[in-house]
Amino acid sequence: MxxxxxxxxxxxxxxxxxxxxxxxxxxxxxxxxxxxxxxxxxxxxxxxxxxxxxxxxxxxxxxxxxxxxxxxxxxRIEKEYYALVDGEITNDAIKQLRTGVIIGFNGKKYQTQPCEVFKLTNKPEIPPAEQKIRDDRHGPTSWVSITLKEGKFRQVRKMTSAVDFPTLRLVRVRIGNxxxxxxxxxxxxxxxxxxx
Incomplete structure (x- = not known):
């Protein structure tokens, strides 16, 4: 279009x-x-x-x-994000993210819509971070791909925090095609x- x-x-x-x-x-x-x-x-x-x-x-x-x-x-064009999260993310946490979690938005509780989420098996090929990030020397981390068709303020960060895996680095890698x-x-x- x-x-x-x-x-x-x-x-x-x-x-x-x-x-x-x-x-x-x-x-x-x-x-x-x-x-x-x-x-x-x-x-x-x-x-x-x-x-x-x-x-x-x-x-x-x-x-x-x-x-x-x-x-x-x-x-509702798809937007895909790579999130580096604190900890070795579990299958249960990924399932929760896929089906929707409760986050805060404008002072109210909001249920996120079902979305595509999976753990990346390899570190993504993106430029090194410009900021200091806690790395694996201080405990495990995981990269996950999260694809949304909605876009609430700080949504991905709020979603990963809701399943107890806070985001350490967030990179949007795709908008539509x-x-x-x-x-x-x-x-x-x-x-x-x-x-x-």
């Missing part, structure tokens, strides 16, 4: 850890924060399709097409169009 006009512009970026999914802020508290404008000379009118919180990294789509942004957010592949942290790719 496509909605863009010839004048619309689209970008695929690997958002770094510690950067906000926005271009600027008038908030005094956020003046020292990092923003997407550091990565590239982006055109005006660009908006992120969905967001990644400051402590998450990975694939982010940007577009000047409001219709495309609304379509992706409303049509767009994959992070061999992109480097902070890399920006211009796209001619977007198709879902």
């Amino acid at each position: 496509t909605f863009q006009t010839a004048s619309d512009q689209h970008f695929l970026i690997y958002k770094p850890y510690g950067m906000l999914s926005q271009f600027y802020s008038n908030s005094k508290q956020q003046r020292r924060k990092r923003f997407l404008g550091e990565l590239y000379d982006f055109p005006e009118g660009l908006m992120p399709i969905g967001r990644l919180d400051e402590k998450s990294e990975g694939l982010l789509l940007l577009t000047t097409s409001g219709k495309m942004s609304n379509y992706v957010n409303s049509q 767009y994959k992070i592949g061999a992109m480097k942290i902070g890399e920006v790719k211009s796209l001619e169009d977007l198709h879902f």
